[in-house]
Amino acid sequence: MKLLLTPTLWKTAFAGVLLGALSMGHAQTNDQGTLNFSGTISKTTCVLNFGDAQSTLAGRKTLSFGSIPTSLIPTAQFQGFVNVAPKQTVILSVKNADGSTCDGIGTGKWDVRTTVPTANIVTATGGTKVLQSDGDRGATPLRFTLDIGIVLQTTVNAPTGNTTVDLNTLSSGGSSFAFLSGPGSNPPGLSANDTLAVSAQFLTLTSGTRTPGAYSVAIPLGVFYR
Numbered sequence: 001m002k003l004l005l006t007p008t009l010w011k012t013a014f015a016g017v018l019l020g021a022l023s024m025g026h027a028q029t030n031d032q033g034t035l036n037f038s039g040t041i042s043k044t045t046c047v048l049n050f051g052d053a054q055s056t057l058a059g060r061k062t063l064s065f066g067s068i069p070t071s072l073i074p075t076a077q078f079q080g081f082v083n084v085a086p087k088q089t090v091i092l093s094v095k096n097a098d099g100s101t102c103d104g105i106g107t108g109k110w111d112v113r114t115t116v117p118t119a120n121i122v123t124a125t126g127g128t129k130v131l132q133s134d135g136d137r138g139a140t141p142l143r144f145t146l147d148i149g150i151v152l153q154t155t156v157n158a159p160t161g162n163t164t165v166d167l168n169t170l171s172s173g174g175s176s177f178a179f180l181s182g183p184g185s186n187p188p189g190l191s192a193n194d195t196l197a198v199s200a201q202f203l204t205l206t207s208g209t210r211t212p213g214a215y216s217v218a219i220p221l222g223v224f225y226r
Contacts, residue, residue: 114221132217148202
């Protein structure tokens with residue numbers, strides 16, 4: 001059965017509600033207020049992709065230069081050895097968790113920031129910051145090499161990086177940090193469909209005879225959105 005309210009019944013019903021409310025007391029102007037509720041449902045932010053479907057959500061990528069004989073490493077300080085160990089590159093992008101095109105940030109922007117301990121940074125000629133091998137610097141003998149380091153370079157929407165990453169700014173925590181997309185890239189400015197080529201190139205840090213040793217350094221990557 002349906003209940004239809006005629007205009008007369010509407011007035012009666014409203015009067016009943018109003019009288020019921022007034023019977024509880026008189027409201028004062030300074031006793032009134034408004035309680036607002038708000039919220040949104042949105043897609044999750046995208047994940048960092050290392051250039052292949054298998055690396056989505058893996059969170060780790062290794063750029064290997066292989067084994068380099070000491071005889072092929074330049075003896076001069078701050079010299080590269082492109083012919084012996086060519087530049088290694090990884091392409092970074094943001095994807096949905098399933099590897100599809102990122103649509104979780106809409107028209108928002110992103111960038112990748114890295115934080116590097118100052119103990120791993122050596123200043124080369126021209127002020128270029130070079131990442132030295134990581135390891136226990138108190139160990140005897142050293143289990144890693146101090147003879148070489150890598151220069152980080154990045155370029156947006158390109159197959160290789162060509163602009164040196166700026167590692168000059170020091171945070172209060174004693175670590176050097178930088179956005180990878182290039183100098184002055186703060187706040188993040190990459191669109192969802194942009195890619196970021198991150199390249200590493202070996203550079204000698206000392207001069208003279210080369211001592212065998214392993215090179216290894218890992219840098220954390222954090223994706224920032226705005």
